[in-house]
Amino acid sequence: MNEEDVTTAVEFLEHQSALEAEAREQYPGKFERCTHSLGYLYQELYVCKTCTPDLSVFEKSDQKDFGINCESDWYPGAICYACSIACHADHELLELWSKRGFRCDCGLENKYPTKQCSLQPKDLKTDKNILNKYTHNFVGRYCWCNAIYDPDSDDSYMAQCSVCCDWFHDKCIGIEREMLDSCEGFICRDCTEKHAWLRKVGAWALQERQSIEEAAGSTGPTQTGSLIKPIIVDKLKLNEAAESQGKNASIVQTKRQPEETVDIETVTKKSKLESGADQKKVVEKTKAECKFKDIEPISPGACLHLLCNAGWKKSLCQCQECQDTLKQSDLKFLLEADELYEPEKDADAGKSLFECGMERLLSMNRNDAVDGLQAYNRFRDEIKAFLEPYAASGKVVTANDIEKFFQEKQLERVTQ
DSSP: OOGGGOOOHHHHHHHHHHHHHHHHHHOOBOOSOOGGGGOSEEEEEEEESTTOTTHHHHHHOOOSOOOOOTTOTTSOOOBOHHHHHHTTTTSOEEEEEEEEEEOOOTTOTTTOTTOOOTTSOGGGTTOOOTTOOOOGGGGTEETTTTEEOOTTTOOOOEEEOTTTOOEEEHHHHTSOHHHHHTOSEEEOHHHHHHOHHHHHHHHHHHHHHHHHHHHHTOOSOOOTTBOEEEEEOOHHHHHHHHHHHOSSOOOOOOSOOOSSOEEOOOBOOOOOOOSHHHHHHHHHHHHHSOTTTTOOOOOTTSOEEEEEOTTGGGGSOOOHHHHHHHHHTTOGGGSSOOOOOOOOBOTTTTSOHHHHHHHHHHHSOHHHHHHHHHHHHHHHHHHHHHHHHHHHHTOOOOHHHHHHHHHHHHHHHHHO
């Protein structure tokens, strides 16, 4: 046997401790409640590849949008954090990161017909999550180039759109990584193309910057107080970037090519309020008057991205007309608190399995605790007797040896 394939007991215990530490870091929350009953949430999601045997068919396809209609029962479903552990712990999972307005699909007949959710009643199997939306992310593909993301081999930088929640390579976006990394939010060109209101935000931001520059008598870019940066990129360069990215790139259709990249920085006006009463009046006035009144949206032909710094949502118009527009477009979250759902913190998350076992033992009544300790000691002695011959002879303990030992112990238990 090759020495590289041999693991000592000390190495095994060290590896086990490392796995426990990794699990505590990645799964700090409780996994006792499926989020299905909580409705449509902004939450972390996973696709179970083990329970989706046909997923390889989607992975091999170069089609970007397989459909967003949940009535397509063959489309891969997604599961919540709790179900990824409680129901699919030993399965191969595809991490989707955060998605908005999604309800857990675990155990539903049209998504996971062979798996019953252990955290939900059986009568939910025939339910359908009619408001869920599915994209190429659910088969492991991301960005306009439609590349399959492999966390073990892909070291490229990607940014997530604050609206559609898809992820895009910095080269495909056409914006430097440092600029993307410094922003709190990023809105992709597809979302600004789809929503005229977002193109109005870009036009308003440009107008604000020009007004400040004119008032200051400056022709250079204004840096102070910048919250939203509309950026128009050259589509021809994006085509070249998508081709170089490879992996089934989908090329951008060019309607109009700007002569150069435009980096527009905007600032929001900061009023100096002398009292709480003045502040209340300003807020009421802000909600009554539309910031974007008489502003024409940036042309839908432009390849427009929006980069957003901390506090950018507060600079958006709060008038009733804009609220109604965003509600109709399913963008109301831009003006509301948009917190990612997080499961309740697990008090035992920072403890080892040994520590959890000892605490459980101490919480038992005396008779049960004594019985538990006696059973532990007997098993310890049996393990020791099993391993002693190997230690004396220097023989390696194989996986078959271990399996045989436990099979014999199970047989003894049955025959007793």
